[in-house]
Amino acid sequence: RRKNIPSTEQLMEGILKGDQSMLARAITLVESTNPEHQEKAYDIIEQCLSHKNDTLRIGITGVPGVGKSTFIESFGSMLTDMGKKVAVLAVDPTSTLSKGSILGDKTRMPHLVNDPQAFIRPSPSGESLGGVARKTRESIILCEAAGYDVILVETVGVGQSETAVHSMVDFFLLLKLSGAGDELQGIKRGIMEMADAIVINKAEGKNIKQAERARSEFERALHLYPPKESKWSPKVVCCSSLNGSGIPEIWKMVNAYAIQSKASGFFKNNRQNQNTYWFYQTVESLLQRQFYNEPSVKKAMLPLQKDVEELRISPFRAAEQLLAAYSKGLK
Amino acid sequence: RRKNIPSTEQLMEGILKGDQSMLARAITLVESTNPEHQEKAYDIIEQCLSHKNDTLRIGITGVPGVGKSTFIESFGSMLTDMGKKVAVLAVDPTSTLSKGSILGDKTRMPHLVNDPQAFIRPSPSGESLGGVARKTRESIILCEAAGYDVILVETVGVGQSETAVHSMVDFFLLLKLSGAGDELQGIKRGIMEMADAIVINKAEGKNIKQAERARSEFERALHLYPPKESKWSPKVVCCSSLNGSGIPEIWKMVNAYAIQSKASGFFKNNRQNQNTYWFYQTVESLLQRQFYNEPSVKKAMLPLQKDVEELRISPFRAAEQLLAAYSKGLK
Numbered sequence: 001r002r003k004n005i006p007s008t009e010q011l012m013e014g015i016l017k018g019d020q021s022m023l024a025r026a027i028t029l030v031e032s033t034n035p036e037h038q039e040k041a042y043d044i045i046e047q048c049l050s051h052k053n054d055t056l057r058i059g060i061t062g063v064p065g066v067g068k069s070t071f072i073e074s075f076g077s078m079l080t081d082m083g084k085k086v087a088v089l090a091v092d093p094t095s096t097l098s099k100g101s102i103l104g105d106k107t108r109m110p111h112l113v114n115d116p117q118a119f120i121r122p123s124p125s126g127e128s129l130g131g132v133a134r135k136t137r138e139s140i141i142l143c144e145a146a147g148y149d150v151i152l153v154e155t156v157g158v159g160q161s162e163t164a165v166h167s168m169v170d171f172f173l174l175l176k177l178s179g180a181g182d183e184l185q186g187i188k189r190g191i192m193e194m195a196d197a198i199v200i201n202k203a204e205g206k207n208i209k210q211a212e213r214a215r216s217e218f219e220r221a222l223h224l225y226p227p228k229e230s231k232w233s234p235k236v237v238c239c240s241s242l243n244g245s246g247i248p249e250i251w252k253m254v255n256a257y258a259i260q261s262k263a264s265g266f267f268k269n270n271r272q273n274q275n276t277y278w279f280y281q282t283v284e285s286l287l288q289r290q291f292y293n294e295p296s297v298k299k300a301m302l303p304l305q306k307d308v309e310e311l312r313i314s315p316f317r318a319a320e321q322l323l324a325a326y327s328k329g330l331k
Numbered sequence: 332r333r334k335n336i337p338s339t340e341q342l343m344e345g346i347l348k349g350d351q352s353m354l355a356r357a358i359t360l361v362e363s364t365n366p367e368h369q370e371k372a373y374d375i376i377e378q379c380l381s382h383k384n385d386t387l388r389i390g391i392t393g394v395p396g397v398g399k400s401t402f403i404e405s406f407g408s409m410l411t412d413m414g415k416k417v418a419v420l421a422v423d424p425t426s427t428l429s430k431g432s433i434l435g436d437k438t439r440m441p442h443l444v445n446d447p448q449a450f451i452r453p454s455p456s457g458e459s460l461g462g463v464a465r466k467t468r469e470s471i472i473l474c475e476a477a478g479y480d481v482i483l484v485e486t487v488g489v490g491q492s493e494t495a496v497h498s499m500v501d502f503f504l505l506l507k508l509s510g511a512g513d514e515l516q517g518i519k520r521g522i523m524e525m526a527d528a529i530v531i532n533k534a535e536g537k538n539i540k541q542a543e544r545a546r547s548e549f550e551r552a553l554h555l556y557p558p559k560e561s562k563w564s565p566k567v568v569c570c571s572s573l574n575g576s577g578i579p580e581i582w583k584m585v586n587a588y589a590i591q592s593k594a595s596g597f598f599k600n601n602r603q604n605q606n607t608y609w610f611y612q613t614v615e616s617l618l619q620r621q622f623y624n625e626p627s628v629k630k631a632m633l634p635l636q637k638d639v640e641e642l643r644i645s646p647f648r649a650a651e652q653l654l655a656a657y658s659k660g661l662k
Contacts, residue, residue: 042648049642134647141645192555221555224523272640279639282650284619290654291618308610309603311380314472316465317373319613323621330661 005029008043015048018085018147020119030138031124045138048145055144056258057151059165061191062175067201068154069108070241071175076109078247079150080117087143088112090154091136091161092123119148130285133164137278140168166194167274170267171254174198176218178211178238193225196234197253203238203246211238230266232257296329297322336360339374346379349416349478351450361469362455376469379476386475387589388482390496392522393506398532399485400439401572402506407440409578410481411448418474419443421485422467422492423454450479461616464495468609471499497525498605501598502585505529507549509542509569524556527565528584534569534577542569561597563588627660628653 006014006025014022029041062068076086088109112118124135140151155165166172174195192198198218203211218236228234235253239246261267291297304318313321337345337356345353360372393399407417419440443449455466471482486496497503505526523529529549534542549567559565566584570577592598622628635649644652 042645045645046648049645052642138645138647221552224552275639275642275646276636278646279636279649282646283622283653284615286650286654287618287622287657288615305607305610308606311383311606314373314376314380314469315606315609315613316469317377318610319617322614323617326618 005037005040008040008047011040011044012047015044015142015146016051020116020146023119023142023146024121026142027121027139030142031135041138045141048141051145053144053147053149055149055151056171056254057140057153057169058254059153059155059162059169059172060175061155061162061165061173062177062201064156066175066177067241068175071199071201071239072152072154073109073112074241074244074247075250076112076118076150076152077115078244078251080112080115084117084150085148086112086118086150086152087140087146087148088118088120088152088154089136089139089143090121090123091129091133091165092156093126093129093132093161119143119146129160129164130281133161133168134278134282136165137168162191162194167277170261170270171196171257173250176200176214178203178207178214192221196228196230196232196257197250198222198234198236199246199250200236200238201241204240204242208238230257230261230270231264232260291326294326294329296325300325336368336371339371339378342371342375343378346375346473346477347382351447351477354450354473354477355452357473358452358470361473362466372469376472379472382476384475384478384480386480386482387502387585388471388484388500389585390484390486390493390500390503391506392486392493392496392504393532395487397506397508398572399506402530402532402570403483403485404440404443405572405575405578406581407443407449407481407483408446409575409582411443411446414448415481416448416450416479417443417481417483418450418452418471418477418479419483419485420452420467420470420474421454422460422464422496423487424457424460424463424492450474450477460491460495461612464492464499465609465613467496468499493522493525498608501592501601502527502588504581507531507545509534509538509545523552527559527561527563527588528581529553529565529567530577530581531567531569532572535571535573539569561588561592561601562595563591622657625657625660627656631656 006022011022011026011029015026026041026044029037029044032038032041060068060072072088076088079086106113106120109120113120121139124132124139126132126135136153140153143151151169153165153169155161162172172194174191174197176198178200200211200214200218215236215238222234222236225234237246237249237253239250241247258267261270292301300322304313304322307313308315308318337353342353342357342360346357357372357375360368360375363369363372391399391403403419407419410417440451444451452470455463455470457463457466467484471484474482482500484496484500486492493503503525505522505528507529509531531542531545531549546567546569553565553567556565568577568580568584570581572578589598592601623632631653635644635653638644639646639649
């Protein structure tokens with residue numbers, strides 16, 4: 001069904017009108033591995049780039065079970081009630097080829113799913129984190145051109161996906177549970193340092209006391225880190241996605257960050273740096289793909305790696321030999 | 332002076348005999364940018380690789396002023412007194428082309444400098460951290476072939492140099508000062524997570540109390556991190572490089588680590604992974620060097636970057652164009 005893909009013009013017109021179905025179909029092209037679709041997708045991205053809006057991109061991470069979906073339901077619904085248009089995207093490198101695993105279960109966001117002011121898109125699938133992240137990043141551009149003011153990018157609290165999301169958002173939020181005293185355990189290396197805010201979720205009922213204790217522990221822990229380049233001091237706040245307490249304060253905090261970082265020039269600067277970063281990331285990934293796909297490299301690689309491991313050859317000599325195989329293969 | 336470089340055979344013979352002047356001259360070849368010297372250096376490295384010894388590589392980092400040199404003087408002298416041969420190398424990407432800046436001031440290690448069981452080599456110079464780190468890593472191979480049992484690799488507590496050193500050592504030691512309550516401030520992002528031990532230096536006289544306080548603060552902070560892959564729980568210890576207190580305990584700790592990680596297989600596995608890591612690092616750096624040195628790439632790069640920053644083109648399209656310029660240039 002839907003064999004006919006709309007023309008680039010039709011898609012662009014739809015996106016700029018805020019037509020969700022056209023936006024969704026354009027994102028499908030972004031996510032496609034079909035070269036023709038990709039070509040079309042890049043035409044669309046190119047055109048969307050010039051439609052700059054005053055948007056806020058917020059990254060949200062946390063381990064499974066921390067309540068990311070319910071937090072997004074609560075936070076996102078508050079924003080749409082305020083008249084904002086909210087897009088929810090995801091980066092999940094564990095998603096299978098057939099279906100994204102986070103945001104896939106939309107039953108956890110019953111209100112937002114039916115909210116015409118909200119657009120929810122599960123994680124694209126992909127062979128690699130780099131591929132998944134690239135597609136999400138490009139989808140952000142499309143959503144912004146479609147008039148979405150606030151982009152929430154969800155990611156799972158495992159692996160390197162946080163770094164990828166951190167490099168595409170303005171504000172990065174780490175969700176934590178108020179648990180039974182072990183809330184400081186199991187924080188992924190480096191995540192604390194990226195966070196602009198730590199939000200302790202499920203601070204409700206009997207949990208409130210524990211959540212407050214966790215909050216002061218995190219505040220003390222954050223003290224160990226040097227000041228951020230943005231000059232923003234990361235905050236630790238408690239909230240309940242269930243009863244909504246603390247949720248408006250989080251939005252106020254994000255706004256305070258935006259005002260401060262726009263005034264200092266960091267906000268714009270950071271986005272430019274992110275663009276440059278993605279440019280060089282893409283260059284290097286394309287270059288490496290080309291290199292490692294070269295048949296002569298494929299053939300020589302594993303035997304050389306084995307030799308390096310067993311100290312039969314130095315890493316440098318082995319690398320030289322692999323480069324030589326590449327050059328020979330190109331000719 | 333010394334225009335005549337000894338032959339590869341002479342250098343190898345000297346290294347294997349533990350001749351410091353031959354070792355130093357071989358390292359000079361490793362550090363040279365002259366292609367002929369490099370060729371010779373790689374022949375030597377190749378041959379040294381097969382002379383495996385039971386060595387320990389210890390990384391030492393800390394901000395300027397923390398007392399790295401005096402610590403190395405104290406720790407290294409104790410080791411040579413025990414009959415060990417100790418090599419002290421450095422990774423300092425800020426070193427100028429003319430002279431390494433750390434370990435350059437050998438007056439801080441009066442004993443070790445004159446100790447025939449010790450070999451001290453300032454940081455190689457280089458255009459990039461990658462280059463400096465590679466040279467130091469290769470010098471480790473040479474020192475080990477020359478019979479040095481313990482390799483100390485010093486680095487400055489700034490920038491990405493710790494990561495580079497961490498990926499070439501068995502044990503990573505973070506030196507801290509027992510200061511006036513601000514000892515937890517200013518720890519570089521990620522360094523705490525790499526440390527196998529935090530050593531609070533200058534724990535002497537009036538400082539002892541402060542040092543103990545700092546120790547418990549660090550212990551609490553280390554609790555925030557997940558277990559290491561090595562299963563080693565990082566330790567926090569106090570020492571005085573001045574009066575030697577705590578120094579023997581540090582050596583005992585490093586040995587306990589070695590015994591534990593050798594028994595579990597982590598030690599060997601880690602070195603193999605480091606070799607593989609350096610192989611692919613080298614492949615990618617050679618590939619990138621080749622790419623960015625291509626005149627067609629040089630010409631197209633900055634205008635494209637500017638376009639990306641200003642959103643006139645998407646990072647992906649720009650990357651494609653740069654790759655196209657590269658392919659065209661190669662033909």
